[in-house]
Amino acid sequence: xxxxxxxxxxxxxxxxxxxxxxxxxxxxxxxxxxxxxxxxxxxxxxxxxxxxxxxxxxxxxxxxxxxxxxxxxxxxxxxxxxxxxxxxxxxxxxxxxxxxxxxxxx
Numbered sequence: 401x402x403x404x405x406x407x408x409x410x411x412x413x414x415x416x417x418x419x420x421x422x423x424x425x426x427x428x429x430x431x432x433x434x435x436x437x438x439x440x441x442x443x444x445x446x447x448x449x450x451x452x453x454x455x456x457x458x459x460x461x462x463x464x465x466x467x468x469x470x471x472x473x474x475x476x477x478x479x480x481x482x483x484x485x486x487x488x489x490x491x492x493x494x495x496x497x498x499x500x501x502x503x504x505x506x
Contacts, residue, residue: 422463425488429455430476436460437475437482446472467492 433456438446450460458474470492473485 422461423492425458425460425462425472425474427458427474427476427486429453429457431456432478433457433476434479435477437477437485438472439475439485440472441470442468445470449477452476462492465492467494 430452433452435452436450436458438448438450445465446460450458453459456476468491470488470490472488474488475482475485477483
């Protein structure tokens with residue numbers, strides 16, 4: 401019984417960590433990059449310019465954006481301007497409500 405409780409607690413802790421993960425737009429580090437230009441999103445959903453991290457990478461949390469399908473163009477920028485954009489497409493959707501709920505005996 402004690403082992404079962406310990407295993408159950410361990411499972412809940414691992415499941416809690418997995419549910420705490422948040423989605424980000426990320427890329428590899430790039431020398432000299434100071435920011436990223438984002439286009440293709442509906443107005444007000446993404447900032448048009450996102451500051452780069454100190455290593456020149458991007459890490460932008462998209463957890464709070466509205467549900468929908470997004471097709472973005474993201475360009476790395478340095479002090480001389482922005483380069484050619486890369487495409488990023490993704491869909492943010494929540495799961496459907498659970499089906500077939502009932503009390504079961506196992």
